[in-house]
Amino acid sequence: MTNRHIVKENKTLQRDMHSKAIINTDNNAYRDYMNKMHSIKRRDEEIKDLKSEMDEIKKILNVILERI
Numbered sequence: 001m002t003n004r005h006i007v008k009e010n011k012t013l014q015r016d017m018h019s020k021a022i023i024n025t026d027n028n029a030y031r032d033y034m035n036k037m038h039s040i041k042r043r044d045e046e047i048k049d050l051k052s053e054m055d056e057i058k059k060i061l062n063v064i065l066e067r068i
Contacts, residue, residue, distance in 0.1 A: 003016070003017040003018065004016055004017065004023065005017060007022065012024060012025050012026035012029070013025070
């Protein structure tokens with residue numbers, strides 16, 4: 001197991017003494033962050049799908065207009 005020391009200014013942060021990395025040990029904050037990232041990814045996918053559907057509607061409308 002790695003040797004870690006708690007950072008004085010923030011109890012949820014620890015310094016790994018081997019790599020000198022700062023590690024966030026706040027599992028709730030990590031879970032909230034991951035949920036936010038998943039929500040953003042779902043929103044971006046939905047926007048992409050809507051853009052694709054709009055392009056298809058435009059193509060269909062153009063075909064209809066050409067036939068008039």
